[in-house]
Each structure stands twice: as structure tokens, then as C-alpha cells.
Amino acid sequence: MTIPKVIKKGEFPHKDLVSMEQLSEKEIYMILDTASRFKKISLRNIKKVPALKGKTVINLFFEPSTRTRTSFEIAAKRLSADIVNITSTASAVVKGETLLDTAQTLMAMKPDFMIIRHSYSGSALYLSRIVSASVLNAGDGLHEHPTQALLDLYTMKEYKGQLEGLKVAIVGDIAHSRVARSNIIGLNKVKAEVMLVGPKTLIPSSIEKMNVKVSYDLKEAICWADVVMMLRIQLERLTEGLFPTIREYSMLYGLNRDMLKFLKKDAIIMHPGPINRNVEISPEVVGDKRCVILNQVENGIAVRMAVLFLLRGAEKVSIEQ
Amino acid sequence: MLLIKGARLVDPLHHVDKKADMLVDRGKIVEIKNSINVRGADVLVATNLIVCPGFIDIHTHLREPGEEFKETIESGCEAAACGGFTAIACMPNTIPPNDNPSTTRFIMERARMANGVRVMPIGAITIGQKGEQLCEYFSMKREGIIAISEDGRSVMNSGILRRAMEYAATHDLLVISHCEDHNLSGKGVMNEGIYSTRYGLRPIPTQAEDIIVYRDVALSALAGCRLHIAHVSAADSLFHIRRAKKRGLRVTAETAPHYLYLSDDMLATYDTNLKVNPPLRSRADVQALRKAIKDGTIDCIASDHAPHSSAEKDVEFDIAKPGISGIETSVGLVLNLVNEGVISLKRAIYLLSAGPAKVLNIPPNSLSVGSDANITIVDLKKEWTVDPSKFHSKGRNTPFAGYKLRGKAVATLVAGRILYSEL
Ligand SMILES: [Zn+2]
Numbered sequence: 001m002t003i004p005k006v007i008k009k010g011e012f013p014h015k016d017l018v019s020m021e022q023l024s025e026k027e028i029y030m031i032l033d034t035a036s037r038f039k040k041i042s043l044r045n046i047k048k049v050p051a052l053k054g055k056t057v058i059n060l061f062f063e064p065s066t067r068t069r070t071s072f073e074i075a076a077k078r079l080s081a082d083i084v085n086i087t088s089t090a091s092a093v094v095k096g097e098t099l100l101d102t103a104q105t106l107m108a109m110k111p112d113f114m115i116i117r118h119s120y121s122g123s124a125l126y127l128s129r130i131v132s133a134s135v136l137n138a139g140d141g142l143h144e145h146p147t148q149a150l151l152d153l154y155t156m157k158e159y160k161g162q163l164e165g166l167k168v169a170i171v172g173d174i175a176h177s178r179v180a181r182s183n184i185i186g187l188n189k190v191k192a193e194v195m196l197v198g199p200k201t202l203i204p205s206s207i208e209k210m211n212v213k214v215s216y217d218l219k220e221a222i223c224w225a226d227v228v229m230m231l232r233i234q235l236e237r238l239t240e241g242l243f244p245t246i247r248e249y250s251m252l253y254g255l256n257r258d259m260l261k262f263l264k265k266d267a268i269i270m271h272p273g274p275i276n277r278n279v280e281i282s283p284e285v286v287g288d289k290r291c292v293i294l295n296q297v298e299n300g301i302a303v304r305m306a307v308l309f310l311l312r313g314a315e316k317v318s319i320e321q
Numbered sequence: 322m323l324l325i326k327g328a329r330l331v332d333p334l335h336h337v338d339k340k341a342d343m344l345v346d347r348g349k350i351v352e353i354k355n356s357i358n359v360r361g362a363d364v365l366v367a368t369n370l371i372v373c374p375g376f377i378d379i380h381t382h383l384r385e386p387g388e389e390f391k392e393t394i395e396s397g398c399e400a401a402a403c404g405g406f407t408a409i410a411c412m413p414n415t416i417p418p419n420d421n422p423s424t425t426r427f428i429m430e431r432a433r434m435a436n437g438v439r440v441m442p443i444g445a446i447t448i449g450q451k452g453e454q455l456c457e458y459f460s461m462k463r464e465g466i467i468a469i470s471e472d473g474r475s476v477m478n479s480g481i482l483r484r485a486m487e488y489a490a491t492h493d494l495l496v497i498s499h500c501e502d503h504n505l506s507g508k509g510v511m512n513e514g515i516y517s518t519r520y521g522l523r524p525i526p527t528q529a530e531d532i533i534v535y536r537d538v539a540l541s542a543l544a545g546c547r548l549h550i551a552h553v554s555a556a557d558s559l560f561h562i563r564r565a566k567k568r569g570l571r572v573t574a575e576t577a578p579h580y581l582y583l584s585d586d587m588l589a590t591y592d593t594n595l596k597v598n599p600p601l602r603s604r605a606d607v608q609a610l611r612k613a614i615k616d617g618t619i620d621c622i623a624s625d626h627a628p629h630s631s632a633e634k635d636v637e638f639d640i641a642k643p644g645i646s647g648i649e650t651s652v653g654l655v656l657n658l659v660n661e662g663v664i665s666l667k668r669a670i671y672l673l674s675a676g677p678a679k680v681l682n683i684p685p686n687s688l689s690v691g692s693d694a695n696i697t698i699v700d701l702k703k704e705w706t707v708d709p710s711k712f713h714s715k716g717r718n719t720p721f722a723g724y725k726l727r728g729k730a731v732a733t734l735v736a737g738r739i740l741y742s743e744l
Contacts, residue, residue: 098636120637121521121522121639122521122522122591122638125590126591141521141639181519204524205513205515205517206514207518
């Protein structure tokens with residue numbers, strides 16, 4: 001284990017992480033580098049470091065998500081922070097309690113971090129403006145999910161060596177995916193190439209202006225890509241009439257054994273999870289050696305540790321004190 | 322008696338633009354001359370100010386009955402006078418809606434108890450604004466409605482709207498359309514385009530508006546009614562309006578000041594004060610609308626005054642109520658366009674006075690001897706900063722807070738009475 005680098009004051013000048021949009025290329029790499037140090041710690045017998053000792057983290061989840069919540073929880077605990085989980089539904093709003101009320105109540109308890117997942121776009125930014133704690137966006141509506149994009153970038157870098165010039169195909173429901181948005185922004189910043197794939201109903205308006213290619217043809221994308229990122233299809237899109245049947249969707253945009261034949265030998269397959277087997281991805285694909293879904297989960301912890309660590313940032317604190 | 326001294330009188334409809342003194346007595350303009358001196362008259366010194374025919378705001382939400390915590394007829398009239406308006410029309414989407422003669426009568430009675438700004442209620446098109454059963458237009462007109470509208474929604478059933486228009490034509494009532502295809506706008510909260518994509522906010526295409534503009538123009542031709550298109554926000558809608566006017570149809574249109582200043586890219590902040598319906602469009606739409614107020618495609622500017630309490634706005638963007646408390650910034654924003662060189666002073670005054678009167682088919686306010694002294698006095702050079710905490714409206718919801726504007730209404734007179742003056 002190398003001696004960790006000291007993060008100097010002002011090198012990561014953010015109170016919050018609400019979007020990939022706010023990060024520079026340099027800051028993205030700083031997070032990835034920091035994460036690789038934390039990943040080594042996660043492989044040790046004793047996985048805990050004291051970096052956030054005495055700090056309080058609130059996991060504020062307005063949408064159910066066991067994976068992301070657990071990932072943040074483990075990340076915080078490995079940094080020795082105290083973490084509290086609050087799972088709420090939009091019903092708090094129905095009860096007359098607004099996000100503002102909730103935020104003010106929680107702030108009275110003096111947390112240092114608030115990690116928020118919410119079904120409305122912009123809610124993480126909104127929270128970051130009304131609380132003095134550091135706010136981490138764990139997914140806001142259709143907008144962004146920056147730590148997911150960072151762990152995806154980390155995983156791509158880990159497998160492909162470098163991000164610049166990498167060809168990344170993102171397949172599925174781009175329109176309703178904050179994972180896709182954050183990845184597109186992040187990949188643009190590190191100068192990777194992006195192709196979006198799906199039926200036109202799932203491709204949002206004017207997205208070509210975000211410097212991406214768009215294709216309706218999965219095979220074309222598979223032949224082209226170094227990285228294939230499959231997105232989860234929410235079954236409710238069916239009732240919104242965005243495609244006729246799951247059967248036809250999966251026929252056209254599901255990644256199955258036949259399609260795998262066209263994928264480069266050294267390409268990787270990613271998915272933010274949880275997967276719908278036989279909808280966007282077939283079981284054989286999950287078992288393929290190019291599939292790195294579980295590595296993404298593992299890297300998620302290291303990346304979230306890195307973000308928590310950097311946001312705490314201010315003083316000269318090394319990863320291991 | 323009131324003597325207004327040293328002002329420039331501008332009445333575009335009657336081609337008046339001259340410096341003169343004006344004498345008001347018993348609610349009427351009694352004399353206009355180069356120099357008037359009357360012993361015992363109150364004197365309003367208006368040097369370097371412009372006296373205009375009283376401004377009319379034909380699109381406001383006064384929230385009473387039902388949501389008096391947001392606005393009352395009294396507070397709305399107060400705000401109107403401070404904003405420079407001598408008369409306002411109020412939309413029927415109250416709780417309960419103005420869909421029956423007794424609600425109309427209630428509004429008229431409350432208005433009589435207010436400060437004197439003329440209140441002209443607009444009736445609903447259908448009972449409960451549900452788009453099903455027509456309201457009693459004849460009885461409501463007898464109580465005081467001057468138009469009908471389903472504002473906040475479109476009547477989606479074209480068959481019902483056709484009958485409503487025909488029945489309105491029977492009683493010579495103007496139909497005001499809020500144009501929105503609800504199947505297209507769906508759960509949308511902002512204009513569709515690169516910014517809705519980037520900000521992850523559900524999109525509303527401009528087509529949701531212009532399809533209904535087209536449909537309502539077509540139906541009004543079939544029904545033979547007068548049609549007014551409310552709050553035009555999109556360039557594509559202007560195409561249909563121009564075409565209708567060329568065909569000689571009795572179609573008019575308004576836009577609101579926010580569509581002349583603000584665009585969808587600004588929503589990066591998710592500021593709920595920028596949430597309006599129809600949504601803020603692209604910069605190209607803003608430019609097209611600025612052209613349309615100049616070339617006559619747009620007949621008047623209305624505030625779409627939509628006061629809300631902070632409880633409706635201090636929430637996430639998706640669930641915030643749309644609307645701007647705009648009645649106290651509307652005139653300032655229009656005059657500011659004069660100072661920016663977008664429109665002439667004459668055109669600005671027309672858009673705020675004769676334009677709205679023509680739309681409603683009511684006698685326009687005028688600066689001629691013998692007319693009612695309904696007057697707005699403006700200071701075209703006055704620089705001021707929008708400060709919602711100073712609003713007279715209960716609604717403080719404005720995206721213009723902190724805007725530095727040039728041009729302001731400084732006095733409002735209705736029937737010779739000074740309802741507001743900072744002179
Ligand atoms: Zn409306």
C-alpha cells in the first residue's frame with residue numbers, strides 16, 4: 001500500500017456533489033484516483049479508516065433503493081462516520097410536510113452529510129441550497145446520479161485502461177434515465193465517445209446536442225462499442241405506450257447470446273442494476289466473462305468513499321491518518 | 322377638481338401626442354390646453370411624465386372565492402392600481418369556479434367594495450371546468466361576465482367546444498382560449514428541447530400549444546364567434562394567428578411579459594418562480610414574440626397575474642404550482658422594452674390600453690375631453706428594482722426579483738380618483 005496522497009485545501013472546492021455537470025475533468029480524475037486508494041483498503045482484512053470519524057451522515061431516501069443506500073452506508077461506515085437511514089416516500093408531501101420542512105428538521109440534528117434520493121429532478125440541488133451539510137445526490141428524478149456515473153467511469157478505466165477515445169454504447173430508456181444523463185456528461189468530459197441506442201420513444205429531444213451519436217439499431221452499436229451499458233427498463237414505460245410489448249422491446253434491444261457474437265472480445269458489458277433478466281439482458285450475457293456488473297457494485301463503495309472523503313475536504317487529511 | 326400639469330399626453334388610438342395640461346372634474350376629463358390654471362384645484366405636477374389612457378390587464382387570477390390566502394379581490398385590485406391598471410379581467414378558475422351567475426354576482430359585489438379598479442369577470446366555459454356541460458352564459462353575462470374561458474385548461478372535446486362557441490356567439494361573448502393539448506403536455510413541466518433533456522424535467526412540446534391554437538381558430542370560424550388566444554408562448558402559434566387574421570377571422574391574441582424576457586435555458590436553477598403554464602420557451606420563441614408584439618400579430622400584453630403563497634412555490638419543481646405574481650411588474654417590463662428599443666412608446670401604450678379594450682370589445686379609455694378620467698401616468702425614465710417584498714399583491718412569486726427596469730407606472734386614476742400615486 002502506497003502512502004496516500006494528501007488532499008490539499010481548495011483542490012476539490014465543492015460543498016456538494018449534485019451533478020456530473022459541476023465537475024471538471026481534473027476533478028473527475030481526482031475522484032477516480034482517490035477511489036483506487038480506497039479500493040485497496042476494501043481488500044484488506046480491516047476495512048475501516050478514521051477519515052470521517054465523528055461525522056454524521058444521513059441517508060435520505062424518498063425512493064426505495066436497497067443497493068445504492070447500502071453502498072453509501074458501507075462507504076460511510078468504512079470511513080468511520082455515523083450513518084442514519086431515513087426512508088420516506090412522497091407521502092410525506094401528502095401529509096403536508098415538504099422537503100423544506102424535512103430538511104430543516106434534519107439540519108437541526110446537525111448532520112455533516114445528507115445523501116438524497118428523490119423522484120423529482122432538481123431536488124438534490126434544492127436541498128443543497130437550503131442546508132449547510134454537504135449534499136450528495138444519489139439520484140434525482142430523471143436528472144442525474146453522479147456517483148453511479150463515477151463508478152461506471154472507474155470501472156471502464158479499470159478494464160480499458162484509458163477513458164479518452166473509449167467507445168461507449170448506452171442502450172435502453174435514455175429518456176427516463178438519470179444514469180444515462182450522468183454518464184453522458186461524464187464521458188463527454190473525459191473525451192470518450194458515446195452512442196445512445198433505443199427506439200425513438202426512449203430517446204429524449206435534441207440529445208444529439210449533448211455530443212452523442214444516436215442509433216435505433218442495437219447491432220450497429222454492439223459492433224462499434226468498447227463498452228456496452230445496458231439500462232434497466234421500467235415496466236411502467238409499457239403502460240405509457242413507449243413501446244408495444246416487452247417481447248418486441250427485448251427482441252430489438254435486449255442483449256442476448258446472438259447479439260454477443262458481434263461484441264468485441266475485449267469489450268465489457270455494464271448495467272447499473274437491478275437487472276430485468278430476459279428483458280434488457282439475458283442470463284447467458286450476465287454469465288459472460290465480459291460482464292462486469294458485480295465489479296461495478298464493488299467499485300461503487302470505493303467511489304462513494306472517495307466522494308465523501310473529498311467533500312469533507314477542507315483540512316489536510318490523509319486517507320489513513 | 323384635479324389639474325395634471327406639464328405632462329406629455331399620449332393616446333395612440335386617437336393620434337394624440339402632445340404636451341398639455343389636463344383638468345379633471347367629476348370623474349371626467351373636462352379640459353385639455355397648453356396651460357391651465359384653476360384656483361382651488363388639486364395639482365399633480367407631471368413634468369417629464371407621460372399621461373396615458375388607463376391600462377387594462379385582461380388576464381389575472383384574483384383567487385377569490387376559495388384561495389383568499391393567495392389573493393383577494395381587494396388585494397388584487399390594490400396590486401392592480403399600483404401596477405398601473407385601471408381595469409382588470411379575472412379568470413374563472415377559483416374554488417368554486419365562476420361557472421354560474423351567483424358566483425359572478427359575488428365577484429362583482431366584492432369588486433364594488435374594493436378600491437375602484439374596474440373588475441371584469443370571465444366566466445367558465447363548462448360547469449366545473451370539466452369540459453362537459455355548458456354554463457349559463459346568458460345569465461352570467463347579465464351579472465357581469467365579459468368573456469368565457471376555461472383558463473388553466475383547454476376544452477379537449479372539440480364537439481363540446483364547438484357548441485360552446487356557437488352558444489357564446491349567440492350572446493356575443495368572447496371566447497378566450499388557453500391552448501394546451503393535454504394528451505401532448507401530459508406530466509410535462511417545461512418546454513421540450515435540449516434543456517428539458519439536460520435538466521431531466523418532463524417536456525411539453527410547443528405543438529401542445531399550436532395544435533390547439535389551430536383547432537380553436539378553425540372551430541371559431543365554424544361557430545362564428547370572437548376568439549382570443551391567451552398567453553401565446555410559442556413562435557409556431559403565431560403562424561396560425563397571422564393566418565387567421567389574414568383570413569379576416571375575428572381572432573385576437575395576447576402574450577405575457579415573461580414570454581418576452583425569459584427562456585427555458587434559465588431553468589438550470591430549478592427556480593419554481595420560472596414555472597409557468599404554458600412553459601417558458603426557447604430564446605428563438607422569445608425573439609419571435611418580441612417581433613409579434615411589434616408587427617400587430619399580438620394585440621395586447623396581459624400579466625397572467627397568478628399569485629401563489631410560498632407553500633406552493635417552496636417545493637420541488639415538479640410539484641410547484643405554475644404562475645407569476647405579475648400585475649405589479651407587467652407595465653414596467655413593457656416600458657423597459659421601449660427603453661431597450663424593442664417597441665415604440667406608442668405601441669407599448671396601445672398594447673396596454675386600446676389593444677386590450679379592442680380584444681374585449683369595450684370602449685377604450687381615451688384622453689379626449691368628455692371621456693371618463695381613467696388614466697395611467699408613467700415615468701418612462703424611472704429606474705427601479707423589482708422587490709417582491711414591496712408588492713401589494715399577496716403573491717410574492719416572481720422570477721423578476723432584483724431585475725433593474727427602466728420605466729414604471731407612477732399614478733393610476735379611475736374616474737378621476739387617484740387610486741395610486743407615487744408623485
Ligand atoms: Zn392559462
